[in-house]
Amino acid sequence: MIAGAALAWKSLPPAQRRMILILSAAVALANVAQPYPDLAPLQHGPTVILLLASPWLLRRWPLSNGSAACLLLFLLLHTLGARWIYSYVPYDRWSRALTGTDLSSHFGMARNGYDRLVHFSFGALWTMPVAQAARRYGGAGRGWSLAIAFAAIGLGSALYEIFEWLLTVVAAGDTADYYNGQQGDMWDAQKDMACAQVGSIAAVLLLLRRRA
Structure with a gap:
């Protein structure tokens, strides 16, 4: 199984391997000092499962880098929202600080x-x-x-x-x-x-x- 996972990972285009690493880092950072620890597994669990399966999925059904980038952007937006269970994303606070x-x-x-x-x-x-x-x-x-x-x-x-x-x-x-x-x-x-x-x-x- 480990050998198969390693083969799937190596078969991916370098850009898609970087995308998986970027999303992995984002999920990890989103759970640092998690403000809603009771709900974090519900919010981030599906993303973690998809991350683990993504090398195999992308090897079995390859997508262009552009399509993979679309999926990455969506999952990054979801990961940001999931940290604050969506209802409490502090974008107003960020906006006041900037503008x-x-x-x-x-x-x-x-x-x-x-x-x-x-x-x-x-x-x-x-x-x-x-x-x-x-x-x-x-x-x-x-x-x-x-x-x-x-x-x-x-x-x-x-x-x-x-x-x-x-x-x-x-x-x-x-x-x-x-x-x-x-x-x-x-x-x-x-x-x-x-x-x-x-x-x-x-x-x-x-x-x-x-x-x-």
Whole structure:
């Protein structure tokens, strides 16, 4: 098993090996003086599993460096949000330190909006890798591959929201609420899915323009 893992690692392009190391370092740093240790495993566990499996996955289903970079950027955004369980990402504090004003006041936001950014980024940054996989391994044409990617983003978003709902059923109330990051918005799930679809539409339009 160790030999197989080493072979998979060596078979990756150097740029993709560096991406895996960057994400590994980011996850490690995100857990230094972890402010929410009870929820950290839920937030970072899937990323750690994906990190461990990524050499094998990328060897079995290779992606271009551009697609891998899209996935890396999304996972970095997620890792940052996961440190503060999304609802408490202190971007207003950072903004005041840099510019003297906070983003919430500037944009009229009544809630922490970092989770919306990451849902949008899910659609925007996963569309190209999924479309590329559909073309390479599913035999889809360019147009169909983008349609498949758009549909896959919607499916992925819905499955994630269902997972969050199931968590509220089996987890303690406070834990589930903190993890979900609903912040009192009864339409949070629908808005999250809409953000992902808007991000995917933006990516599809960009890729079509790039083709032209």
